[in-house]
Amino acid sequence: MKLFFFEHLLPLSFSGAGVVFVILLLLPLTRKMFSNTWHYYLWSVPLVIFAIPFSLPVEALLWWNKTTGSPVSEALPPIIMQMQELMEVPLSCSVRPVIDGRQLTAFLWLAGVFLFFGYKFWSWARFCYQLRKNRRCFDDSQILAIFEQVKQTKHIKRKIPLYYSDKVGTPMLIGILFPKIILPKASLSPEEFTMVFLHELTHYSRCDLIYKLAALLVNGFHWFNPLAYVAAGQINRLCELSCDEALVKTMDPLQRKDYGKAILNVLQETKVKTPSVSSSFSLGKQDLIRRLHLIMDFKKTKKIILAGGICTIVLITFVGASLSSAISLQSSKPDNPSLVDQAYVSVPDLTGISLAEAQKVLSDLGLKLNYSETSAGGVTVAISQEPAAGSQLLAGGVVKAYFSEPEAQPSPETPPIELYDGEKLDISLLIPVSGHVSAQVNAYPGHSGTDIIAPEGTDITAAADGTVIYSDFTTGYGNCVILDHGNGIRTVYGHCKELLVSVDDTPAQGEVIATVGKTGLATGNHCHFELRYNDQYVDPTPYFN
Template sequence: MLQSIFQTILTLSVVGDVLAGILLLLKPLTRKAFSPKWQYYIWLIVLLAMVVPVSIKLPPHTIEAPSAPPPAVIEQTNATQTTDQPPPIRHQETKILDGTPMEYRSIELAPNVSIGIIDAMALIWLFGAALFLLCGIVSYIVFWHKIRKNAFAVKDCRELEECKGAMKIRRKIGLLMMDGVTAPLLVGIFRPVIVLPHIDMLSENLSFVLRHELTHYKRKDLIYKWLAMLVKAVHWFNPLVYFVVKNMVEDCEISCDAVVTKDMDDENKDNYMKTILSLLSATGLKNQTFTTAMCPDAKQIKRRFAMIKQAKKTKKILSIISVLTAAVVTATAIFTGSALADMTKDGLEYRTQNEVYFKDGVKFSVNVLGKTLPPWVNDITGDDRNADIAINRIQTRDTKGRVETHIILELKGTRGQAKLSSGAYGLYGTSNTILYKNKRVYEASTLGGMEFHEFNNIGYPEYRNLPVASLISPNSGQKRHVSVYFAYDGEKKISFASVNFDTANENDNVPAASFDQYDYLEADNFEFIGDFEQAFLYELENPEFPRFFADFEKDYKNKKVDGISCAVSAASTDSIILKTDITLDAISSYEIYVTDDRGLEILSGAGEIEKGYPPQNIILTPREEIETSVVHLVTGDVVSDASRNTDPKYKLYSGKTYRLDIGLLDDGGNIVYRQREYVTIP
């Protein structure tokens, strides 16, 4: 909730900055062409735009319900899961993010106690706004207390009643006189009072002063100033807002002068200006935040006098232009707010570029001196025969919203470098029935292996169109292949790494005939980046498919979108039922994946969205058949077999909590809405 409010405030702050920037750029022109009144009230649009979120949104198109509704329950099981690959992505810009995006980062306050950076920023903003508002109100209370304590009432002031009568003001307005105020001022919205400095003043000068302050009252300028104070409190972090309020206060006095001197001749205008000058010598108590002061700043006097002397009736054409300009500024506020709302709204997600997120990695070196290796290794290592290896785990999100995990190997030497992507990784067996070049790997408690190659293969040509392709080297034609095995000891620490450099066949696999052709290499000195050592092992033991949520989105906050409602309505050891009510035309289908606390995918479902009907149920049940696949590590041959699901891992258990990742797709297969739910089986 607070984070959403803070994000709205940031959006409004940008809207205000855009409007203020436009007005400040145009001010040299508008100051000469438009009236002081226009100059003053145009800032009101800026202030309102910074506290009132306004945007234009067309209502979603609704579909009339057909005469005959379909069955109320749509049952989906894992057997219906779609397996089609998304079409290749070509010529898409890739955005590389170094680590977790800001909105998902956190600050550790204490062991096992952390707070998200955006949440922390929201709390700082709230504290600052509350402190600013509190200081302003306390300052006003102290100021008003000093007035009540030190001022004395002026009874039966003839000039005040004459001015009120001339200006058609019937409300009672108090008149006080006080030592210590710098200038005449109006204070109090509900009980307005004019406070005069305790100095001698001619009757004519007093009339000028009273007409000036009564003009402030009649125009409700105090309410305007309270709004300005509220905007400063809400946007205390924005330096431009102080400049806006400063200009507003200055234009307030100038426009008030223009109203008071509108029908004066030159002599009276001179006397009015002399009255202002005579008040500048007063010193003492000063608080302009919630008051109107007739001459608050000597620096303003030059411009105020110039405006009084140069005052002339605005031409009709300029009046029309000023109205049109104000309309354009208002439209700009609405358009900017709408545009930013579309960019940051809690709504459908459309992506125009691929994204790459860095997770963690490891660095180490090997020396190839005296080793029999493929010729392509000589193109990388120099005379020192050293090869620096960096392995980075990343996640990519393509423009359709699909997330995949990849591992990139970067091989560097004094002669060149190569970047390869993982074709496979996982837990490898350490029994004697599996052949390894390095016999030490049989002693490992756990063996995590990775295979990297250039993806020249004829079976998966679209790989070169995926986001990860922007991070690897172009095909060299040498069919480079690297295998890395991390040997974990009993304490789950990496004791050493065994590295094989090979040449692959056309399917990017190492031919069996070349198994003994090249030597292996070994490394035991590592530089870990992030939590690679433990995180990689955990992923090996608990493989998880990210689908459409990246790792940093584990605390993903669901977004509200009009026309989309999806919630768990019932759960048992037999099934999980979701109640959905989706009316948006943009949504055509759904995908749902259910995982346990280890990240193991238990259930999944996919289907079309039937819009226009009453709310529908989607039932997810454990699949009755599973497909088991065995890949031969040497030949790469795949053996598949469908069998009855007797694996207890793929069941729902009472008392356990499961995560549901829900994705809604448009007609183009883009994941435009995501939702995460958690359910505990009773």
């Protein structure tokens, strides 16, 4: 849940808020140029940005692009750890429980979601309960005949029940799966009833209730974001104004006058607040003047203005997608813990053990080993305090450590770097991960594979039919899978989060074998993919379907 909130939902919330802010800035200009219907559907853009992550090729413009997704090295042999500037001093704080602030924040968000939807559901259930007790089937044959005639005009064949109730103060359409129209006990003329039916059935034809439900869902998941409430409120308000526009553009002046009278008469009878997912014929006094002005002075939108409106929506959509992509990439950027020189923690003697073993030892102490930077002959890392929720940890800072390599000897998993340049191999590969390729073979000296950036947990699939010959943790590759495809051909999948296959399994091409992560010496979530032939590296690009 913590991962979902901070790496998925929170970036979407920032992106959606950015689009809402842009729209609000443009409103003084767009109100004079474009219709209420245009504005009504314009607000679907932030809804989509709030709900769906976009991936545009914008990472090349970002300052951290030089390091994101590139592994430090493909494998490290057993290492020697030499602690620099290590001071073992009495710690100023005693043992204390560690509170994971991010986990607590995620729980608060989830509690807010339950409260938001719980309140909305309770309000809706209470309204429906009162309505069922007080509603009556409409039995006025003249009004029913008008209703059926309006349905034919709107080309609606579905049976929509018509009720009246003294618990509602305005005509409304409710129900998505089982729609029905509820009328108040208002004194309306047949002409005014015609206008009311036209209005509510227009909502039905346009699927406005589904649109409003989508706004409610987005608002619920982003309950902490004030601009999500702004977007939902604008959609609810413009729903009625745009419906007015859709009707009056086909009316003559006399019909518009009858329509305005119907709104005034219903407004005088309004008593109660309507539910969130419903359409009400009357909004309120604050929008009455604007609605009447629209009805009496409506002018059709010119084609050139319509074209400009479409271009504006496309531009705002592109801005929102770009924001979503940029913020998503920023959230997946590797952590860079700052080193604290004032306080140190005591680290056990790790001399002569492998990096993988060191990681396990430190994990038991509530510490985490993070990659920092490379230098000639070694790798500099930072050991930071990142315990699991609920664990206990001695107070302190971060320790700077240096890992140096002995004489270079390849590990058993890593053959010498030698690119194959012989005849084309008899194999056809699928790209194992849906994502962005950040580095190909020889993108920098010694890089022997293809790095594909994707969100943590994304499926990694077998590039071709094969047999698993390795599925375990190795120093440089982290969690790694190696498949043997016969005839000396093998594929490697490194830095995985989870390994979903075991040795001797025979996954088919396209079958999920692992998930994307950043284990081993990796600076960001990605899959490091290699193609090998008889222990030689091969550029896989020509072999991808």
